[in-house]
Amino acid sequence: MIKKFVALAITIAILGCKNERKEDGKAEILNIVTTTSMITDLVKNIGGDMVNVQGLMGAGVDPHLYKASEGDVSKLFNADVIFYNGLHLEGKLVEVFEKMESKKETIALGEYLPKGELIGSEYFASNYDPHVWFNIEFFKTYAKKVADVLSKKDPKNAVTYIENEKVFLLKLDVLQSEVKNTIATLPKEKRILVTAHDAFNYFGKSYGFNVVGLQGLSTATEAGVQDVQKLSQFIIDNKVKAIFIESSVPRRTIEALQAAVLSKNHEVKIGGSLFSDALGDAGTIEGTYLGMFRYNVSTIVNALN
Template sequence: MTTTGMVTDLVRQIAGEHAEIVGLMGEGIDPHLYRPTTQDSARLMQADFVLYSGLKLEGQMGAALELARKQGRQIVAVTDGLPPDEIRYPSGAVGHPDPHVWHDPVLWGECARRVAMALGEYDPANATDYSRRAAEVHAECTRFHEHAAQVLGAIPEQQRHLVTAHDAFEYFARRYGLTVHSVQGITTESEPGLQDTNALVDFLVDQKIPALFVETTVNPDHLKAVIEGAAARDWEVSIGGTLYSDAMGAPGTREGTYLGMLDHNVVTIARELGSTWEGPLSFFDVAEDSKMETENHTTAAPKLE
């Protein structure tokens, strides 16, 4: 059993046919606020193995996970084992780590190795398969990162400000040289205060920031107050697009996969912040172009002299 969509996607890629994966949280579910139902708790008790994101992301599930652990279930956080110096501890959230690690594909690739190790210890007969698949996931995350670094690196310096509903993108921003400004902190469990809203309005007006981004799992009303506050000071701020922060898109869509979700965010941010990258913005367009070039090269008829 898995918790968030990002963890479910990761575990499915690594476990493959060796396990039946059941994810608790679907499209648009905020893991900060998710409370397990009675049925969820029963399913946790029946699961052989439970993998969750960790770093207090699933804050409302702590008691249920601990009870399952005491009952002999294998409970593993996919973020366990990441280098301590890679984990963010925001100054405004004492003792509370920033759990949004998946927005950094380099770190998420490392989480793949943690999943393979945990599954291999539980199921040694298939450990080689788990390790091989984790290496493939890690390599794909690395390729995605290299592409994203090119696309986002071409955003002009004065436009490298990412304004969002809550502080979910610091790992992403750290990896790609952006600065995040948000109306809420790293968790959505508390409502933003008037002081937070006014501070963000001041920043938008003073720096002439033209756009902000809504998130699929966060109430957009919080940002409406910011937009209205800026308008009252004669500065127009628009919605630059919707980002996937704490949940993936609908199953069966590209955004319903981890890399598809991240790719959507990269393309949306690059377009709105004015990236000057001249190649394809989407990682998948690059991959498709590369595939077509390979096929054309392979099928090209030999030249007769």
């Protein structure tokens, strides 16, 4: 059924394809389609006014479960470049991307990261944890790749793309310094991060947190009663002060965990909502990668201290 839908949608896109062109036949600006909001924000930073960016996934959207609509397939077909995370993060879009590869430049940014530095997982289809944007060094690699692709696709504006890349990389350097200083105020024994699913392993590895997710790396896997009971005991044993919900995962999973702890005559507070697989609302500070990262770190440190 899905295959028939994708094929039909692509056919419709081909028939309805209308790209605005200059008289010389070249595109006015590059049409870029992105998947997650983190990548959307990144491409907007690098591309600036030289590109038209359409992100498929907005605030609160779970990329693990996202399915392409007919409108999405049309956007993808009309794109000059498609940037996505890869590493099986956008699992239900893989078939669409595969059908586009022979006709479009599709860039799976995760494929350009050093495999030896990725976190492996026997429980996830790609064998790698795909939540790589929580490693700022990896996000720098993403920025460099985006700038390189845009420069080759649109050489007339290459200088602008490279300049925008330099500016964004400097902002990431500042972010790294700020994050390190903020986390330094949290004692190492308190650095236990319990969240709805395993989205923060790269963050934990970078900053010395023991990260425990109620669900696995993909939200497609459901947490069972035994998972809740086991984690509730871990929270009690380790005197964890706060646990966290995620903006793209239903809060009921963490509320069930909190209730399980309470049933054992202990208390744990919900420390706040973290942005994991998506940024905040467009137009807000948390709707940017830099703002999201700062917000998450501040929320974690304040709740656990």
